[in-house]
Structure formats: C-alpha cells, structure tokens
Amino acid sequence: MISAFKTVAATCVALLPLGALPAVAQETIPITIGAGLPPHSNSVARIIDYVIPEIDRRLAENGNYKIEWTTGWSGTIAGQFDMFEAVQDGIIDIGSVNTLFEGAKLPMEQITYVTPFGGNDLVKTMEIFDKVRAELPELDEQFLRFNQRRLGVGGLVDYHLLSTFEIKTLEDLQGKKFGTPGLAANWLDGTGATPVAGSLSEYYNSLKTGVYDGIVIFESGIAPFKFHEVAPIITRVGFGSQLTTNLTINEDKWQSLPEEVQNILVEVGAEYENKATEGTIALATKSLETAVAEGAKINDMEPGEVAKLAAALPNIATLWAKSIDDKGLPGTKMLETYMQMSRDAGITFARDWDKE
Incomplete structure (x- = not known):
C-alpha cells in the first residue's frame, strides 16, 4: 500500500502545472547612493536618469536580485567635501566623489589639474586617462586604501x-x-x-x-x-x-554583493563614463548659449x-x-x-x- 501511494503521489506532482511549483525568492539588496551636488548637475543627472534605472533593468531581466535604493542628492547625506569619507565609512554605499577636492588622499587623480592649457577635447582626455590607468595600477590602489573602488570617472570640457x-x-x-x-x-x-x-x-x-x-x-x-x-x-x-569626479562604491559593500550584481555595476559604471561625457559636452555648449x-x-x-x-x-x-x-x-x-x-x-x- 505504501509503495502504491508513493507512485500515485509522484504522478500527481508530475501533473501539476508549472506555475504551482515554488518560485525562487528574489533577494532585495539595500544600497544608499548620493552626491553633494544637486540633481541638475550633469554627473548627478546621469546617475539618476541612467545608472539607477539601467542597473534595475538588467537585474530585472535576470530576476534574481532587486535593489532597494535610498538616494541623497544636494548634500542631504554628505556634502561635496565629505563624500569621499562618507563612502569610505559606509555612510553612503555609492557616491559621486569630487576627486578634485581630494588632492591629499588621491594625489594621482589630479594629473589634469597640474597640466593646464592643453586640449579641450574631453573624449580624448578620457581615453588618454584610461590608457594611463591601465599602465599604472597605483591609480586604483589609491581608492582601495580608503575602502572604496572606482566604478566610473567623469570630466569637464574646459x-x-x-x-x-x-x-x-x-x-x-x-x-x-x-x-x-x-x-x-x-x-x-x-x-x-x-x-x-x-x-x-x-x-x-x-x-x-x-x-x-x-x-x-x-x-x-x-x-x-x-x-x-x-x-x-x-x-x-x-x-x-579636466577629470573631476569618480563614482565609487564602499569596498565592504562591494565584497558583500553577489557576483551578478558586481558585474552589472562594473558594466553600467563604464557606460556612465560615456553618458556623463556626452552630457557634459552638450551641456557646455548649451550653457554658454544660455548665458549669452x-x-x-x-x-x-x-x-x-x-x-x-x-x-x-x-x-x-x-x-x-x-x-x-x-x-x-x-x-x-x-x-x-x-x-x-x-x-x-x-x-x-x-x-x-x-x-x-
């Protein structure tokens, strides 16, 4: 009788519709992201209109993870001069860090500011800096000394x-x-x-x-x-x-993230560089036209x-x-x-x- 019951039960389970099977739970990950500058600033605007929704979109495609975002712009969590330390201490998980104010802690990031009167082709400057970064690992090691890593860099036309x-x-x-x-x-x-x-x-x-x-x-x-x-x-x-801003993430937070989420953050961070550059170039032209x-x-x-x-x-x-x-x-x-x-x-x- 017991053997017969098991056979019937197994048959019944096999006949259940697919939707009746238990769904895999989607994990929600809290992340705090912020900037000292207001939302209309180009570097922040690109985080709001591209970085956050693009990360959400890619995670939704896979269906394994979802991020619960807490945002703080205009210095509501940390100001321009405090953002680097806020990311370091984990007060903010991801921050738009104005690295031009961090000359003492990130001295090598200041290279464009000590070589003025060069070109105003921001795309070229970004490409050159990426090549320099590839040759000098000390550039990324600077950030790790302060418990964070780079996701993307932003700059200004002139x-x-x-x-x-x-x-x-x-x-x-x-x-x-x-x-x-x-x-x-x-x-x-x-x-x-x-x-x-x-x-x-x-x-x-x-x-x-x-x-x-x-x-x-x-x-x-x-x-x-x-x-x-x-x-x-x-x-x-x-x-x-000039290269002015870096999007960074707290290293402890980074290590706690699943590999899938890490990979998406790296991909979107690289794309953020391009989006921010395009936005800055367009905004520079519009800014001068509006001012005149x-x-x-x-x-x-x-x-x-x-x-x-x-x-x-x-x-x-x-x-x-x-x-x-x-x-x-x-x-x-x-x-x-x-x-x-x-x-x-x-x-x-x-x-x-x-x-x-």
Missing part, C-alpha cells in the same frame, strides 16, 4: 574665467580675488590674482556679495548654477579638459596673453610630480606617461610640463 570685470590682459588680474576649486588655484599662481578655495555651492553668493571678483569655472556649470547673473563676463582662456542669451558677454583672451598667463606659472606639474614621488608613488612616471600619450593623441600644451 575651464575659463567668469568675472564682474573685463579681462583682456594678464595685468587685469592684479589684485583680484577668484574662487577656485582644488588644485585649480595653482592656475593663478604668479598672475597677481588671489585664489580662494571654494565650491559650486557657495560661488553665487560670494560673487554677489563681492567676496570674489570672479571664479575659475567650467563651461557647463555657468548657466545651470546661474553664475552669469552675478558675474556676466566670460573670458575664455582655455585651461583645458541672458546677457553674459564672452571674450576670447588673445593667444599671446594666454601664453603669458601660462608662462607666469611655476612648473606646477613637476613640483606636483616630485611631491608624489616623495610619497612613494610614481608621480614623475605618471606625468611623463600622461604628457606623452597626450602628444601622441595630437594634443598640444602651452608648456611642455614634463620637459622643463
């Missing part, structure tokens, strides 16, 4: 001077105060201007109240942050394309004056490289590699920073 006064010659900078981000302060060294460390979140009020006479600003940030309302003169000097339409004036500094401005600087690149060498990192090697790869790509600098 930096210029935005001011409340006309700038035609190097002498016009004498005695003026400029808000500057990170190592961009070095771009005014020896010019007679006074750089003041600042950030996007406080530039507007500082210009409006006269704390600054101008700012060193990237093209795509002028109109979105309405800086031209309080400093309507844009002087294009061509400091060049709303009353701003664009002046192009004469090439001879740009050359004088570049020549007024100390060799900030070799000084930087030596300081990196002294820390046991390949600063000189990185400078030489980056400059040579740039030349090979057809980029001409106002100064041969690595050869002086």
Whole structure:
C-alpha cells in the first residue's frame, strides 16, 4: 500500500502545472547612493536618469536580485567635501566623489589639474586617462586604501574665467580675488590674482556679495548654477579638459554583493563614463548659449596673453610630480606617461610640463 501511494503521489506532482511549483525568492539588496551636488548637475543627472534605472533593468531581466535604493542628492547625506569619507565609512554605499577636492588622499587623480592649457577635447582626455590607468595600477590602489573602488570617472570640457570685470590682459588680474576649486588655484599662481578655495555651492553668493571678483569655472556649470547673473563676463582662456569626479562604491559593500550584481555595476559604471561625457559636452555648449542669451558677454583672451598667463606659472606639474614621488608613488612616471600619450593623441600644451 505504501509503495502504491508513493507512485500515485509522484504522478500527481508530475501533473501539476508549472506555475504551482515554488518560485525562487528574489533577494532585495539595500544600497544608499548620493552626491553633494544637486540633481541638475550633469554627473548627478546621469546617475539618476541612467545608472539607477539601467542597473534595475538588467537585474530585472535576470530576476534574481532587486535593489532597494535610498538616494541623497544636494548634500542631504554628505556634502561635496565629505563624500569621499562618507563612502569610505559606509555612510553612503555609492557616491559621486569630487576627486578634485581630494588632492591629499588621491594625489594621482589630479594629473589634469597640474597640466593646464592643453586640449579641450574631453573624449580624448578620457581615453588618454584610461590608457594611463591601465599602465599604472597605483591609480586604483589609491581608492582601495580608503575602502572604496572606482566604478566610473567623469570630466569637464574646459575651464575659463567668469568675472564682474573685463579681462583682456594678464595685468587685469592684479589684485583680484577668484574662487577656485582644488588644485585649480595653482592656475593663478604668479598672475597677481588671489585664489580662494571654494565650491559650486557657495560661488553665487560670494560673487554677489563681492567676496570674489570672479571664479575659475567650467563651461557647463555657468548657466545651470546661474553664475552669469552675478558675474556676466566670460573670458575664455582655455585651461583645458579636466577629470573631476569618480563614482565609487564602499569596498565592504562591494565584497558583500553577489557576483551578478558586481558585474552589472562594473558594466553600467563604464557606460556612465560615456553618458556623463556626452552630457557634459552638450551641456557646455548649451550653457554658454544660455548665458549669452541672458546677457553674459564672452571674450576670447588673445593667444599671446594666454601664453603669458601660462608662462607666469611655476612648473606646477613637476613640483606636483616630485611631491608624489616623495610619497612613494610614481608621480614623475605618471606625468611623463600622461604628457606623452597626450602628444601622441595630437594634443598640444602651452608648456611642455614634463620637459622643463
């Protein structure tokens, strides 16, 4: 009787419709993601409109995992100056880190900021930096020392001077105060201007109240942050394309993730670089057009004056490289590699920073 019962039971199970079988449970993974900048900033906008939905879409296709996102933009969880530490400590799992403010902890990430007056082809700059990164593993090791890893890098097309006064010659900078981000302060060294460390979140009020006479600003940030309302003169000097932001993930969080999720994060992080670059280039053009339409004036500094401005600087690149060498990192090697790869790509600098 028992044997017969087992046979009947097995037959009944075999006849059950497929939908009646127990479904495999989908695992929900909580991830906190944030940025110090607001949603209209290009790097943040691409996270919101591409990174998050694309990760969700790919996970949904496989059906094994789902992410429960907690978001914090505009510094609601951590500000621009605190984001790197917030990711390091796990307060935020994934963060848009403004690496230009982390010169002490991420010195090698600053290479473009110590080699100004190069090209303004951001696509080329990104490609060159990826090649340099492939040759120098120390670049990624920097992040791991602070309990995080890179998912993608973002940059800016070009930096210029935005001011409340006309700038035609190097002498016009004498005695003026400029808000500057990170190592961009070095771009005014020896010019007679006074750089003041600042950030996007406080530039507007500082210009409006006269704390600054101008700012060193990237093209795509002028109109979105309405800086031209309080400093309507844009002087294009061509400091060049810069790498500014990294999307990073806390290493402990990374190690806790299933391989499938890790792979998708890597894939989407690489695509984020392209999306952010495309967005920045489009936004830079639109930003200048909008600023002019709303009353701003664009002046192009004469090439001879740009050359004088570049020549007024100390060799900030070799000084930087030596300081990196002294820390046991390949600063000189990185400078030489980056400059040579740039030349090979057809980029001409106002100064041969690595050869002086």
